Amino acid sequence: MLSIKGTLGFEANGRNFGGHDRIELLIKIDEAGSIAAAAREVGMSYKGAWEAVDAMNNLAGEPLVLRAVGGRSGGGAVLTPRARRLIEVFQHMEAIHQQFLKQLSSIADNPLSDIELARRFMMKTSARNQLAGTVASVDHGAVNDVVQLDIQGGQRLVATVTHESSVNLGLSPGKNAFALIKASSVMLGLPDASTRLSARNQLPGQVSYVKRGAVNAEVGVQLDGGNVVVAIITDVSLDALQLKEGVAVVAIIKASSIIVGTFAV
Template identity: 35%
Template sequence: MKTKTIQFDQVLGNASTDKRVEVLRAIHQSGSISEAARVNGVSYKAAWQAIETLSNLAGMPLLDKSVGGSGGGGAFLTPAGLQVLQAADLLAQAKAQTLAQLQGVSQGGANQVSSMMGIGIRTSMRNQLPATVADIIQTPIGVRIVMALADGQLLCARITHESLELLGLKKKMPILALCKATAVTIAPTIVALGQVNLLKGYVSRVSRSKTDRQVSMALGPSIQLAGFLDPTVSVKNKQEVMAAIDESAVVIALGV
């Protein structure tokens, strides 16, 4: 039988900016899920979600199943959980050394560094848009994150309260807005309906194939948005168009 290995590249992909690994670390130090939640400023539910997500990414359990009751007492990490913490420490040391080297570059170079936050992310989503958190609106059923793109347009995403806690989102924080090209509808004119983002730009590329409705849309000099043309219309290069993206289709990512 083939021995399973921990998927470190998955479980630690965003460890430097996500509270999940810190929740894991706090459980190891305190032996309690509730205490780990308290010291990290998240709910007990969010702490459990963090462990479940990390275990899924690692491909094996990181917390022993024989945990305590509602208070979470008596929790301890599996050998795989301990290895994940050791790997996280090694990555943190390597990152600190790299950042120390980068701080010696010119101001122009430093600005370029901030624009490379998405390079370490592997995803099937074609659209990865650098943005900053403009507002955080909490509602009884979730949280609406308002993001400002480089060209000044706003893009919204809806996440859970637990995700807000674990990501540690704050106003003015740099993030990445992700969405699949299939979630983007492009047309010359679109009427706003419900919880749908509307962005304006112009066509930068149109597929030559009659059966391929993919379109690239420029939101500014440095932002490209991939989507699919509404089947009832046609467009040409440089034409002004709009893009519609449901708020629930937008995913928020933090740089590695």
């Protein structure tokens, strides 16, 4: 049976302020009255414990631990009232956090699928086109593998990745994956049955929007399968193809221009 787990932590000015490990260090310092002894209790090096205390003191804006230097063998240490309040707050929040995880596990028959969807939304990348799908097949080669990815609406993408990357990603039929495609790697053409291209991916759709710039234009294409891809083309090409909203086009993408990724478990 799969379970949902999570960790709680604090941040200050974008830096990690502390989580369970650092709060545990504070608790042990309070109990032992010594940073060295507390470090041994939590399985942390003496140097690492001092660095953690310094970081917490700096980020808190006021001391959390007061020390009297006594050498590597000891030295007294005592928590300030602020540190004790921090421990109480963290322990209270951690109890609420654990309760939240229990409730999350019970909100759906298969909550992990909803979490997977949320994780996709939180993914950040500079590639304008991010298409989720399922690996349909992997044809292995000595250097490169050809990966076919089924995406929304029954359409299929073909990507070429190195064999090493394919192995590292664990690509196999049925595995959830995603394709990243830079907008500048998407070419646009007009439907023409007589036109033959070497590009493996030729996806039909229609223009959903056009944003013209001084030199280049951004063109959104609603694929027949439901996905939307964005292409960056020159204004000259935009005018030559007479592209505007509703015009039927073909999004052309070379297999080598597609980056394949998987979601960490």
